[in-house]
Amino acid sequence: MVANAIIRCQSTMGPFSDYFPTRLDKGEWHGWGSRQMQALAVAGRVFSHPEWIRAAERCALNFASFLIPGFGPIYSFNPSVISYPKIAYAMEPLVSGYTELYRATNDKGYAILAAISASWFPGNNELKEPMYDLKTGRGYDGLEKDYINKDSGTESTVCSLIALADILELPEEYSNYLKLRSIEAFTPIVLEAELMNPGLGELNAEVSGSAGGKAMASLSDDELLKQKLVLKKGDYSVYCIFDGSRADGHLYYLLHHNKGNVEVRDEKKHMVKLPSISIDKDGKYTFVIKYRGRGEVSIDQVLVVPNTTWRIFRMDKIGIALIYGNDVDLSAFTSGNIETLWKRNKVTIKRFILNPNLVEQAKERKEIVMKKAVTFEETKDFTILDISSFFNNDGIASFKHPRYGNFDNHSGIYGATYPLEELQNYMNENGRLEVDDIPFVLKGLEGHMKNNTALQGEKIYLPEGRYSYIYFLGSSEHGSFRAPVTFEYSDGSRQTDDSGFSDWCQGPQLGEKIACKMPYRYDSNGSRQSITCYLFMQTLKLAPKKELITILLPRKNTMHIFAITLRKSVEGKRLHIGGNR
Structure with a gap:
């Protein structure tokens, strides 16, 4: 029967135990439509086959319950872990699988796990934003590392509705778990080589469509890679995903007092478990991996997986701990009694009263911002800011080096870019870019340099003065975005306005003016791509009689700013002329 065939396919690969592969020959798994756990639970209940239900439970108590507090609803592994996009079509089968196990066993733990999983839709996710629009009933197509794809395909909407309906059909007490929001977690670390x-040395990277970050790092004899990690006390399993088909040697690793090696010889891409490591105290550590031997090895990822993973959620003043592995000391989160709601195999769910300070921190937590004063240049009518100290993105490449830069790929090292040679056509003999009469200074155009900031909540301290308008030169990627910009004046007053940029490969949609229109861009392979791209100028009105002292930019790193210029006010004298504040 089909159910027995599904059970025979149940597999274990690296840290993933008792999952149902999409392709058995490669151990490959995709999250979208992965309904084997749900199917076995339903079939076992309907046809009275307890062994089918037990197989579904093995998946629920191992693979599925490892994902939720750990990696999250990953897209796939092959064996590389493809974390993004996280999609409704992958999360809903988890919700439905747990729900059907509750119906088959009447075990309340599965109902709680179903509701915790479903809380991803109202906003219990990395970006803390809803994946379902309550007003329109639309489900969004994907949660990326830094933004939400708000396209709404049929499967995304249907899966969102199914998941939420599943929870609402459970006893009312479980729907309260939809209010959960994550406040802290201890999860696996995925290192993209x-x-x-x-x-x-110099990094030798090669593009690979099957790699976790769409690229791999090649190491020849005595070359290494290293990465600083923040680790907690405890034991860890370490896995390396690499292609050794051109290698004959060993991979050596070092982390704290732990070290070991594995042989690498004539093997295609696969996952290897390195010797386990033990960390004796919380702290910062450097992980080093080195190749010694003939040929070269291509490394995709290193997975550093705690033997115990956990996630703490907040629901008003109540804390919920979801633990996979051994018991966890929760004294940092509560000083009261801790109730074990459910425990099966490695999975434990606990409830407690959160420490009051944690409740307040969760309500008032603010993003950390980069704060800097900027240099500037004066003209008769304008103050032209140099914001290069904030730059964190290289979005421009030239025909000489078309693979330099990465404007739009948040998960890898290669991305599409603006063409420098077309941008230079808009610049005057003084090296400025002018839109109407408004001058901008662009920095970092030559070589492999940062030339814009993907907005992360920067706070800019200005040359104190009175200004009537502010002009932003920039664009968005992966869609058009708006976010609030806050201006602070010397009298203590604040002004907050929504500002935004349209997608760089679309025309203006958010009230901007086209600053530059370029007939092509460079793609992630460095090829010229016949897609028209734009830079836009966005204008905001300021309080002309007040002294402006700071600008607080939004935390929305799909929005990019290349330059900022202020128009001087005619309402009063400037307090500072030239130089740094």
């Missing part, structure tokens, strides 16, 4: 530090 191409983003690690090569030390004194």
Whole structure:
């Protein structure tokens, strides 16, 4: 029967135990539509086959319950862990699987796990934003590392509705778990090799469509990669995903007092478990991996997996701990009694009263911002800011080096870019870019340099003065975005306005003016791509009679700013002329 065939496929690979592979020959798993746990629970209940229910429980208590507090609803592994996008079509089968296990066993733990999983839709996710629009009934297509894809395909909407309906059909007490929001977690670490530090050497990266970050790092004899990690006391399993088909040697690793090696010889891409490590105290550590031997090895990822993972959720003043592994000391979160709601195998769910200070921190927590004064240049009518000290993104490449830069790929090292040679056509003999009569200074155009800031809540301290307008030169990627910008004046007053940029490959949609229109861009492979791209100028009105002292930019790193210029007010004298504040 089909159910027995599904059970025979149940597999274990690396840290993933008792999952149902999409492709058995490669051990590959995809989250979308992975309904084997749900199917076995339903079939076992309907046809009175307890062994089918037990197989579903093995998946629920191992693979599924490891994902929720750990990696989250990953997209796939092959064996590389593809974390993004996180999609409704992967989360809903988890919710439905747990729900059907509750119906088959009447075990309340599965109902709680179903509701915790479903809380991802109202906003219990990395971005703390809803994946379901309550007003329109639309489900969004994907949660990326830094933004939400708000396209709404049929499967996303249907899966969102199914997941939420599943929870609402459970006893009312379980729907309260939809209010959960994560406040702290101890989860596996995925190191993308191409983003690690090569030390004194030069990183040799190669594009790979099947790699976790769409690229791998190649190491020849005596070359290494290293990465700083923040680890807690405890034991860890370490896995390395690499292609050794061109290698004959060993991979050596070092972390704190732990070290070991594995043989690498004529093997295609696969996952290898390195010797386990033990950390004796919380702290910062450097992980180093080095190759010694003939040929070269291509490393995709290193997974550092705690033997115990956990996540703490808040629901008003109540704390909920979801633990996979051994018991966890929760004294940092509560000084009261701790109730064990449920425990099966490695999975424990606990409830407690949160410490009052944690409740307040959760309500008032603010994003950490980069705070800096900026240099500037004066003209008769304008103050032109140099914001290069805030730059964190290289979004421009030239025909000489078309693979330099990465404007839009948040999960890898290669991305699409603006063409420098087209941008330079808009610049005057003084090296400025002018839109109408408004001058901007662009920095970091030559070489592999940062030339814009993907907004992360920067606070800019200004040359104190009176200004009537502020002009932003920039664009968005992966869609058009708005977010609030806050201006602070010397009298203590504040002004907050919504500002935004349209997508760089679409025309203006948010009231901007086109600053530059370029007939092509460079793609992530460095090829010229016939897609028109734009830089926009966005304008906001200021209080002209007040002294402006700071600008607080939003935390929305799909919005990029390349330059900022202020128009001087005619309402009064400037207090500072030239130089740094």
